[in-house]
Amino acid sequence: MKITTKVLFLDDDGQRFFGDGPYQLLLGLEKTGSLRQAAAEMGMAYSKALRLVKQAEKGLGYALTARHIGGTAGGGSRLTPQGKEFLQRYGAYKAACEQADAQLYLEYFSGQR
Amino acid sequence: MKITTKVLFLDDDGQRFFGDGPYQLLLGLEKTGSLRQAAAEMGMAYSKALRLVKQAEKGLGYALTARHIGGTAGGGSRLTPQGKEFLQRYGAYKAACEQADAQLYLEYFSGQR
Numbered sequence: 001m002k003i004t005t006k007v008l009f010l011d012d013d014g015q016r017f018f019g020d021g022p023y024q025l026l027l028g029l030e031k032t033g034s035l036r037q038a039a040a041e042m043g044m045a046y047s048k049a050l051r052l053v054k055q056a057e058k059g060l061g062y063a064l065t066a067r068h069i070g071g072t073a074g075g076g077s078r079l080t081p082q083g084k085e086f087l088q089r090y091g092a093y094k095a096a097c098e099q100a101d102a103q104l105y106l107e108y109f110s111g112q113r
Numbered sequence: 114m115k116i117t118t119k120v121l122f123l124d125d126d127g128q129r130f131f132g133d134g135p136y137q138l139l140l141g142l143e144k145t146g147s148l149r150q151a152a153a154e155m156g157m158a159y160s161k162a163l164r165l166v167k168q169a170e171k172g173l174g175y176a177l178t179a180r181h182i183g184g185t186a187g188g189g190s191r192l193t194p195q196g197k198e199f200l201q202r203y204g205a206y207k208a209a210c211e212q213a214d215a216q217l218y219l220e221y222f223s224g225q226r
Contacts, residue, residue: 001172002127006119007214014115059114093221100213101120108206 005101007094009059017059018090022052026064026079026087034076035065060086118214120207122172130172131203135165139177139192139200147189148178173199 009018021044028038039049057064064083069075079087122131134157141151152162170177177196182188192200 001125002123004121004123005210005214006121008117008119010115010117012114089221093217096217096221097118097210097214100217101118101210104206104209104213108202108209 003102003105005094005098007097011059015055015059017055020094022056023087023090023094025049025052026056026083029065029077030079030084030087032076033078116215116218118207118211120210124172128168128172130168133207135169136200136203136207138162138165139169139196142178142190143192143197143200145189146191 006020008016011017021042025035025038025042025044028041029035032038032041035049035053036046039046042049053065062082063080064086065077066080067075067077119133121129124130134155138148138151138155138157141154142148145151145154148162148166149159152159155162166178175195176193177199178190179193180188180190
């Protein structure tokens with residue numbers, strides 16, 4: 001048995017705008033240079049991927065991604081500097097939460113299943 | 114902006130068997146004395162509620178709920194003593210994780226949105 005932690009960011013209306021799904025998607029975008037390809041690798045519809053990115057950008061109040069056109073690869077997307085910084089920070093925060101919650105698990109469930 | 118934490122329990126195959134949904138459902142069962150009513154109050158299909166309870170019981174290896182039949186209310190379900198204890202423990206654990214993760218949020222995102 002294992003535990004896993006998901007940390008969700010909610011706007012003031014209680015709507016989710018960031019979490020593990022968008023995080024994985026944006027990591028994929030950084031790796032592939034394409035939101036469409038990043039979505040496909042997660043088995044996610046491109047329309048959903050676009051919506052997740054827009055929701056995240058609206059919630060945070062700044063652009064996480066930028067499109068570029070042309071070039072040999074026919075254009076694509078990349079993270080903005082702010083987007084890169086946010087992803088790094090979120091990744092570190094998520095890891096810290098996972099560690100803290102795993103430690104608490106031992107405290108609350110020691111000797112239990 | 115707020116954050117919220119979800120802690121999921123996974124079996125050895127990585128399948129989720131407990132989290133916030135089953136927790137809320139079982140709290141509702143405790144309150145109403147009926148899994149069907151608890152599911153309805155969450156807008157959840159009864160078949161899904163049954164499946165969640167079975168998955169949780171399989172993952173934990175013991176019964177969380179017991180049915181009773183007859184009586185003026187025509188029977189229903191209640192938590193087993195082990196079920197009650199697990200719910201209490203999970204609730205306390207979840208609250209501790211939320212507090213720890215909120216504290217970490219301040220640490221990782223102070224001065225940020």
